[in-house]
Amino acid sequence: xxxxxxxxxxxxxxxxxxxxxxxxxxxxxxxxxxxxxxxxxxxxxxxxxxxxxxxxxxxxxxxxxxxxxxxxxxxxxxxxxxxxxxxxxxxxxxxxxxxxxxxxxxxxxxxxxxxxxxxxxxxxxxxxxxxxxxxxxxxxxxxxxxxxxxxxxxxxxxxxxxxxxxxxxxxxxxxxxxxxxxxxxxxxxxxxxxxxxxxxxxxxxxxxxxxxxxxxxxxxxxxxxxxxxxxxxxxxxxxxxxxxxxxxxxxxxxxxxxxxxxxxxxxxxxxxxxxxxxxxxxxxxxxxxxxxxxxxxxxxxxxxxxxxxxxxxxxxxxxxxxxxxxxxxxxxxxxxxxxxxxxxxxxxxxxxxxxxxxxxxxxxxxxxxxxxxxxxxxxxx
Amino acid sequence: xxxxxxxxxxxxxxxxxxxxxxxxxxxxxxxxxxxxxxxxxxxxxxxxxxxxxxxxxxxxxxxxxxxxxxxxxxxxxxxxxxxxxxxxxxxxxxxxxxxxxxxxxxxxxxxxxxxxxxxxxxxxxxxxxxxxxxxxxxxxxxxxxxxxxxx
Amino acid sequence: xxxxxxxxxxxxxxxxxxxxxxxxxxxxxxxxxxxxxxxxxxxxxxxxxxxxxxxxxxxxxxxxxxxxxxxxxxxxxxxxxxxxxxxxxxxxxxxxxxxxxxxxxxxxxxxxxxxxxxxxxxxxxxxxxxxxxxxxxxxxxxxxxxxxxxxxxxxxxxxxxxxxxxxxxxxxxxxxxxxxxxxxxxxxxxxxxxxxxxxxxxxxxxxxxxxxxxxxxxxxxxxxxxxxxxxxxxxxxxxxxxxxxxxxxxxxxxxxxxxxxxxxxxxxxxxxxxxxxxxxxxxxxxxxxxxxxxxxxxxxxxxxxxxxxxxxxxxxxxxxxxxxxxxxxxxxxxxxxxxxxxxxxxxxxxxxxxxxxxxxxxx
Numbered sequence: 001x002x003x004x005x006x007x008x009x010x011x012x013x014x015x016x017x018x019x020x021x022x023x024x025x026x027x028x029x030x031x032x033x034x035x036x037x038x039x040x041x042x043x044x045x046x047x048x049x050x051x052x053x054x055x056x057x058x059x060x061x062x063x064x065x066x067x068x069x070x071x072x073x074x075x076x077x078x079x080x081x082x083x084x085x086x087x088x089x090x091x092x093x094x095x096x097x098x099x100x101x102x103x104x105x106x107x108x109x110x111x112x113x114x115x116x117x118x119x120x121x122x123x124x125x126x127x128x129x130x131x132x133x134x135x136x137x138x139x140x141x142x143x144x145x146x147x148x149x150x151x152x153x154x155x156x157x158x159x160x161x162x163x164x165x166x167x168x169x170x171x172x173x174x175x176x177x178x179x180x181x182x183x184x185x186x187x188x189x190x191x192x193x194x195x196x197x198x199x200x201x202x203x204x205x206x207x208x209x210x211x212x213x214x215x216x217x218x219x220x221x222x223x224x225x226x227x228x229x230x231x232x233x234x235x236x237x238x239x240x241x242x243x244x245x246x247x248x249x250x251x252x253x254x255x256x257x258x259x260x261x262x263x264x265x266x267x268x269x270x271x272x273x274x275x276x277x278x279x280x281x282x283x284x285x286x287x288x289x290x291x292x293x294x295x296x297x298x299x300x301x302x303x304x305x306x307x308x309x310x311x312x313x314x315x316x317x318x319x320x321x322x323x324x325x326x327x328x329x330x331x332x333x334x335x336x337x338x339x340x341x342x343x344x345x346x347x348x349x350x351x352x353x354x355x356x357x358x359x360x361x362x363x364x365x366x367x368x369x370x371x372x373x374x375x376x377x378x379x380x381x
Numbered sequence: 382x383x384x385x386x387x388x389x390x391x392x393x394x395x396x397x398x399x400x401x402x403x404x405x406x407x408x409x410x411x412x413x414x415x416x417x418x419x420x421x422x423x424x425x426x427x428x429x430x431x432x433x434x435x436x437x438x439x440x441x442x443x444x445x446x447x448x449x450x451x452x453x454x455x456x457x458x459x460x461x462x463x464x465x466x467x468x469x470x471x472x473x474x475x476x477x478x479x480x481x482x483x484x485x486x487x488x489x490x491x492x493x494x495x496x497x498x499x500x501x502x503x504x505x506x507x508x509x510x511x512x513x514x515x516x517x518x519x520x521x522x523x524x525x526x527x528x529x530x531x532x
Numbered sequence: 533x534x535x536x537x538x539x540x541x542x543x544x545x546x547x548x549x550x551x552x553x554x555x556x557x558x559x560x561x562x563x564x565x566x567x568x569x570x571x572x573x574x575x576x577x578x579x580x581x582x583x584x585x586x587x588x589x590x591x592x593x594x595x596x597x598x599x600x601x602x603x604x605x606x607x608x609x610x611x612x613x614x615x616x617x618x619x620x621x622x623x624x625x626x627x628x629x630x631x632x633x634x635x636x637x638x639x640x641x642x643x644x645x646x647x648x649x650x651x652x653x654x655x656x657x658x659x660x661x662x663x664x665x666x667x668x669x670x671x672x673x674x675x676x677x678x679x680x681x682x683x684x685x686x687x688x689x690x691x692x693x694x695x696x697x698x699x700x701x702x703x704x705x706x707x708x709x710x711x712x713x714x715x716x717x718x719x720x721x722x723x724x725x726x727x728x729x730x731x732x733x734x735x736x737x738x739x740x741x742x743x744x745x746x747x748x749x750x751x752x753x754x755x756x757x758x759x760x761x762x763x764x765x766x767x768x769x770x771x772x773x774x775x776x777x778x779x780x781x782x783x784x785x786x787x788x789x790x791x792x793x794x795x796x797x798x799x800x801x802x803x804x805x806x807x808x809x810x811x812x813x814x815x816x817x818x819x820x821x822x823x824x825x826x827x828x829x830x831x832x833x834x835x836x837x838x839x840x841x842x843x844x845x846x847x848x849x850x851x852x853x854x855x856x857x858x859x860x861x862x863x864x865x866x867x868x869x870x871x872x873x874x875x876x877x878x879x880x881x882x883x884x885x886x887x888x889x890x891x892x893x894x895x
Contacts, residue, residue: 025692047696047863057509064494065519138766138860144596204857210767211859227432227455230483241455248458313404315436315451326436328451341438348435351486363770363862380509 022050027365029058035132035369036376047361052354060380067340072098072172072307075340079327080166082344083378085125086320088117091170093318096251097327098172100316101309107298110174111252112290117157117169118318119283120187123194124153125321126280133273133370134205137214142205149194156186172307174300187291191284198280206277215270219356219368222267229355230348233323234279235372238272240265245319259286272371308335322346322373346378387459390429395419401464406451408462413448413474416465420477423452423461430456434477437487439495441521446472446497467497476502494519541837542658569661573650577799582612584798587845588852595856616791624787627690634688639785639792641681646799648674652728653806656816656837660729667728668720671807672713675762678800679705685793686781698781700770700863705762707870712758714878715751718885719744719811722894728810735814737822743895747885752812754878756850759804761866763797766855770863801848809843816840822895 023044029037037058043051063082067075076094080087092114099106106114131146154164159180161167169176205211221229226236236243244261246254262278264271309331317326323345330339349372357365387407391398395415401408411419423431436451446467453460465474476499478485488499489508496517499505507514516523523529548568552561586601586609593600601608626635652667654660664670679702686698720726722744723734734740740748761768782793809815816836820828861869888894 023692057507057511060509062518134859138769139858140592141596141856144598148597205859208859210861210865213865214859214862224432225482228482230433230435230481232435243455315405324435326451328436328438328449330440339438339440341436343436347486347490348483351483355482361862361864363860 020045035374038369038374038376038379040365042362042365044362049357049360049362049365052357052365054350054353056350056376056380058380059377063381064340064342067337069336071335072309072337075337076170076172077166077168079342080168081377082342082381083320083322083325083346083375084165085128085375086121086322086325087166088114088121088169089318089320090325091168092118093316093320093325093327095170095172096318097314097316097329098307098309101312101314101329101331102172102303102307104173104301104303106174106252107301108253108295109297110299110301112294113175113179113299114170115252115254115257116187116287116290116294117161117167117175119287120153120156122283122321123280123287124150126276126283127153129276129321129370129373130201130205133367134211136366136370137211139205139208139211142201145197145201149197152190152193156183156190159183159186171300173303174298176300178299179294184291184294187287191288191291195284198277198284202277206273212270214363214367215273215371216266216268218269218360218364219371220268221352221356225355226267226352229352231323231352232345232348233319233321233373234262234272234275235323235349235352237261237263238275238371239267243324245317245324249317251316251318253290257286257289269367269371276373306335308333309337317343320345322375322378323349342381344378344381346372346374346376350374350379383459387461391461394422394426404462406460406462408464410464410466413465413467416477417475419463420475420480423463424480428457430454431461432456432481434481434483434487437484437491439491439497439519441495441519443469443521445469446495448474448491448497450477472497473500474498475500476505478502493517496520541656545659573647573661576650577647577795580799580802581616581795584802584848585612585615585794587848588798591849591852592856595853619791619794620788622787624789625784627784629690630784631688631690634684635784636789638681638685638688639789639796641684642678642796643792645674645678645681646796646803649803653803654728654732654810654815655840656835659816659837663727663729666726668716668726668731668811672709672716675804676706676709678796682781685785689781689784691784694781694783697770697783701764701781703863704764704768704770704866707867708758708761708768708874711754711870711874711878712762714875714882715755715758716807716811718747718751718878718882721882721885721889722748728815732810732815732817735817737820738895739812739814739817739819741812744885744888745894747881747888748812750877750881751885752808754874754881755808755812756847757874758870759808760851760854761870763800763804765801765851767858767860768866769855770860770866801851802844805844805847805851806840808847809840813843813847814839815843 025042025044027040027042029039039055039058041053041055042049063078066078070078076091076098079090079094083090127146127149131143134142157167158164160177160183161169221231221239223239223241226239226241231241232243240263242248242261242263247261259282262275262282264275309329311331311333313328313330315326315328317324324343325345326343328341328343329337332338353368353372356368360368384407388400391400391407391409395409395411397415398409398411401410423429431452431454433453433455434450435453436449438449440447440449446469448465448467450463451460452463467474472495474497476484476488478488478499479501485503486508488502489505491497492499492505493507493509494517506512510518516525518525549565552564556564589611590600590608601611604611604614626632649671651662652660652664652670682701682705683698686694686701689695719731719740722740723731725731735743741752744751782790785793816839818828818831818834818836818839820831
């Protein structure tokens with residue numbers, strides 16, 4: 001395009017001062033605080049933020065283009081690399097979409113296994129979020145506690161799936177292998193240990209007056225703005241928007257399990273924080289309800305070796321730890337999709353960052369980014 | 382509203398819309414020229430109130446482009462899919478970033494990867510690719526001998 | 533009631549002094565003694581740096597369910613030696629646009645200030661370099677000078693982040709000096725003297741923390757909070773907030789100059805805890821309870837240097853404990869805390885303390 005050269009020039013000159021004498025600084029892409037390679041260009045007036053502009057693309061791997069040459073069995077696993085903290089849940093979304101297209105019925109054992117894995121992943125993701133968030137705000141100790149919990153979950157995953165971060169476990173029709181014989185015992189052991197820990201975390205961090213004063217009143221977003229910016233997950237639920245996919249459009253066995261949708265009305269960082277802490281308790285409750293009632297049977301439905309989706313469009317959505325993850329497949333009847341679009345939760349949550357951060361200080365920006373729980377590979381795809 | 386009522390209401394608001402069958406949700410293909418007023422209506426009309434735009438996709442069909450907007454209402458809990466058929470040589474459509482703020486980023490992505498131009502967008506620049514990138518990577522006819530590996 | 537053993541520091545210093553006076557003329561004696569004291573001070577710094585850095589790493593490790601350094605030397609005790617060696621051999625980089633003179637001068641100012649404050653401190657019975665009649669005032673005045681070093685470092689680095697960090701740090705230190713100073717004054721009111729040896733002597737029948745009951749406890753708490761802020765320690769470590777501004781005012785420093793800043797921070801902590809121990813916990817004075825002669829004589833058997841070090845290190849542990857438990861305060865919350873809460877409370881406390889001192893309502 002013609003104007004591209006001029007655009008670069010303006011961008012480079014921008015890092016300096018604007019006409020009003022505001023300071024323009026770069027935060028990232030390498031920075032101890034941003035979770036991944038996020039480059040923010042912040043316009044400051046003294047210590048007050050006037051504008052936050054995210055510059056993306058540092059980890060853009062053109063996943064959507066790649067998927068156009070991968071088969072329907074293969075493309076599921078690239079999504080593990082997108083939001084690597086919710087890898088099971090991302091894979092689950094893709095598998096659901098393919099099953100929708102092929103009208104495959106998933107056996108009950110596989111459904112329950114998938115939900116158990118999803119909830120364990122959600123716990124692990126929220127643990128990392130909690131540790132990293134506390135570390136950003138200045139309390140360095142919770143990080144170690146959080147990772148100790150994560151280790152326990154990763155060990156459980158490793159026994160069954162064989163991997164600790166990108167668990168390629170979901171297949172269209174069910175799960176790749178049956179759960180390990182020790183799975184139930186290990187999960188129950190973990191839950192017994194973990195239930196006491198959540199109370200300890202509440203005492204250590206949530207009840208801390210310094211922590212509360214860093215988070216309350218910071219980064220407010222109203223429910224209307226949250227919907228307009230397309231925020232989902234705890235980001236929107238912290239403002240009172242009801243958007244839990246597990247409740248609105250139940251999939252697998254979520255319709256039969258008792259759990260609450262956690263909403264807060266504060267709209268600020270503390271409300272989002274509380275939503276995630278309470279979500280952890282709900283996940284524990286879901287796992288407890290299911291762990292003793294895993295039905296017997298097949299762990300994978302019989303499907304053809306090479307899958308061909310009929311001509312048409314299919315959309316399926318799941319609730320990851322960050323919000324709604326949507327998979328939109330447009331198929332022309334071949335063995336590879338014609339176009340895939342991944343609706344990632346972080347992308348829309350990030351667009352609300354500018355709105356939330358205006359008028360606050362840099363220290364608050366860190367707190368806000370922490371509560372948005374951004375995983376940049378998810379945004380860049 | 383269920384699918385039938387939505388279809389009737391759509392026909393009232395935008396007579397030139399062509400309804401597509403067979404999808405999970407009500408799907409309509411519209412002429413991009415009428416998108417401006419139609420989008421406003423979808424957002425604010427009584428009984429529709431589609432306030433949540435959750436997916437904006439640009440599809441390259443080789444002879445034309447298709448912009449796909451997935452809308453849902455948090456008030457009435459119904460979902461709608463609007464498609465707009467764009468010319469392949471010169472894909473232009475009006476931006477909806479002022480109606481649904483989430484479109485700001487989504488349209489920048491569509492511009493960056495597909496080359497669809499959105500009139501009225503507050504800040505239409507490349508999002509993922511570097512600013513001096515030539516070409517539209519996600520298009521079917523995009524060829525990059527250096528970076529692309531064909532299997 | 534003095535238990536003076538053969539090896540007490542008082543004995544050693546007196547015998548050295550006597551020997552020197554016999555052998556040389558008075559001027560030479562003064563010079564030699566200054567030299568000895570200078571060497572001791574540097575040695576003390578070195579040892580303190582070693583011990584405190586290791587202590588911090590071990591304390592933080594155990595609080596974070598891990599082990600900390602445990603390979604270099606028995607139980608990791610030589611870790612700091614290895615670190616200092618590393619820092620000494622690093623390339624000392626000076627950024628391009630930096631003001632060379634100020635850039636090089638800043639760390640030395642901070643270290644010199646730390647050394648100057650050592651002078652009136654009493655480490656044990658009879659072990660005080662300079663017992664001047666305005667001891668406490670001298671300490672407060674000289675400790676304010678470290679701000680100059682910090683601002684110099686931030687400005688001379690020619691780096692936006694360093695400047696921001698230095699400004700924040702400067703504002704913080706200057707504000708919290710007020711509360712710290714007023715807490716010190718409240719003890720001076722009780723003692724009636726600024727001289728350190730007088731303050732310690734007045735705690736012969738009990739430490740001021742117990743004798744001064746409520747206002748002394750309030751003073752103590754405010755003093756501890758204020759000195760945590762003055763030494764830029766968490767939860768007031770905004771100036772070096774790792775996750776926000778990389779390393780604040782000493783971002784651009786590397787090699788030996790960085791080692792000096794690093795060392796100065798830990799020595800400052802030791803010094804302010806030493807002052808707190810002197811004012812509130814009796815310095816080298818053992819725990820005496822009123823006139824319980826028997827108990828007091830037992831307490832006297834523990835050497836005074838051990839008392840001083842014990843109290844100081846206990847307070848250092850408490851300050852380290854703070855760092856690994858609490859999140860960080862934002863700059864405006866920090867200054868809010870000082871100007872809206874700590875300062876009014878400490879002023880009122882001072883009035884209260886004066887009333888108590890006049891009426892004699894203390895033990």
